[in-house]
Amino acid sequence: MSRSSGRKGSLAYPSRPLSRPQLAARLRQARKEDWDYRRGTIFGSMCTQPMEEAVRAARPFVTANLGNPGLCPGTARLEEELVRWLLELFHGPRFGAGGSIVTGGTEANLTALWVARNVSGGTEVVLPRSAHFSFVKALDLLSLKPRWIPVDSKGRSIPHKAARAITRKTAAVIAVAGSTELGAVDPVEELSELALEAGVHLHVDAAFGGFVLPFLKEAGREYLPFDFSLEGVSSLAVDPHKLGGAPVPSGALLFREVKEAGSISVDSPYLSSPAVTALLGTRPSANVAATFAALARMGRSGHIRTLRQVLALTQRIADEGQRMGLELVTDPMINIVAFRHRNPAGVQAEMLRKGWDVSAIREPGSLRFVVMPHVTEESVARMLRDLRTVLRGSPPNG
Ligand SMILES: Cc1ncc(COP(=O)(O)O)c(C=O)c1O
Structure with a gap:
């Protein structure tokens, strides 16, 4: 939330419209202050520069509200098609899914x-x-109690601990396919078996890994099962605004049995549809159109090309970091690499002073680099040069 600073002047709501040049100058200034992915200096974000065609696709749809679907049959069809593409990509069943x-x-x-x-x-x-x-927020909002499962040395959920935590009170089990901090992929196959046995909902959070994991084999890595091909998986989240080329905001939620979503349905008497099954009331058609454009222009070959690029650069950071005396928290499973450091926040601050955005993780104390498509060979080389300098003043262990 934004807090009032108490400052006067330009913070007063304009009594008369700003002139067009005044407005343009104000917006230009704000954009200049924001970081730009295209400079290649951002290693701490899970988002990236979207595809230009996707950005352009949003413009004609910014006035449309898919929350009133009767007025947007065109966007509703785009959404339906997108959902079908994603269900196919994630091996959803032919009937009943949505x-x-x-x-x-x-x-x-x-x-x-x-x-x-x-x-x-x-x-x-x-x-x-x-x-x-996001799960901490969801649990709080829904008055659900967490049963936290420890992770192994590679940052993955431990299935036998999950088995012990499942009871008659369990509403869902969560599997993470590409964790935020380490890019770790949980043993979803084993969790799926547990969920089937116990008859509980298994939700896979593939918000980050969803456009990585399906293509690992083509990128020369081992395929890790994580999606609806595993029978126990009930739902899956994936974010096109992370590695799908779409502008923010864009996510997707898929269900094996979409009729279950009827359980959150509320009447919407004044709209063109009698009931809605979505959290938002007004839903931006623009993000559906932009996501459609991004995935249409990306295709499987686009994801594979992107993945090869980011995995190669991730490996380069892993190798060079070790040459500088840093220790990997774990071998990177996807395009995130983390190194142990006794003072990650200190290194983060020094790197920021040199113009780099990197993340500091508290547990285990480490520096984290997310290698997204805006990162280039040249920017990695520059970043590593500065990292070497910073580490001289702040060595990993002492
Ligand atoms: C694994 C995972 N799940 C969920 C989220 C939340 O996604 P969003 O920020 O798009 O709401 C993130 C964000 O980075 C994530 O990494």
Whole structure:
């Protein structure tokens, strides 16, 4: 939330419209202050520069509200097609599956838990310590109690601990396919078996990993099963605004049995549809159009090309970092690499002074680099040069 600073002057609401040049200057100034992915200096974000065509696709749709679908049959069809593409990519069943385009991982995870709670009547959620903080918000909003599962040395959920935490009160089990801090992929296959056995909802948070994991084999890595090909997976979240080329905000939520989403349905008497099954009232058609354009122009070959690029650069950072005396927290599973450091916040601050955005992680104390498509060979080389200098003044162990 934004807080009033108490300053006067330009913060007064204009009594008369600003002139066009005044407005343009104000916006230009604000944009200049914001970081720009295209400079290649951002290593701490899970978003990236979207595809230009996707940005352009949004413009004609900014006035349309998919929350009133009767007025937007065109966008509703785009959404339906997008959901079908995604279900095909994630091996969804041919009948009964469905989903929707949302604003991102937070909305997708919250909505998945909302559905799971209403269908099961459960009051607890079994989730790994690596789960994104969006789950903390969702649990609070839905009055659900967390049953936290420890993670192994590679940052993955431990299935036998999850098995012990599942009870009759369990509303859902969460698996993370590409964790926020380490890019770790949980053993979803084992969690799926547990979920099937216990008859509980398994939600896979593939917000980050969803456009990485399907293509690992083509990028020369081992494929890790994580999607609806595993029978116990009930729902899956994936964010096109992370590695799908779409502008923010864009997420997707998919269900094996979309009729379960009826459990969150509310009447919407004044709209063109009698009931809605979405968190948002007004839903931006623009993000559906932009996401459609991004994925249409990306295709499987685009994801594979992007993945090869980011994985190669991730490996380069991993190798060079070790040459500088840094220790990997774990071998990178995808395009995130983290190194142990006794003072990650100090290094982060020094790197920021040199113009780089990198993340500091508290547990385990480490420096984290997310290698997104805006990162180039040249920017990695420059960043590593500065990192070497900073580490001279702040060595990893002492
Ligand atoms: C694994 C994971 N899940 C959920 C989210 C939340 O997504 P959003 O920020 O799009 O709401 C993130 C964000 O980085 C994430 O990494």
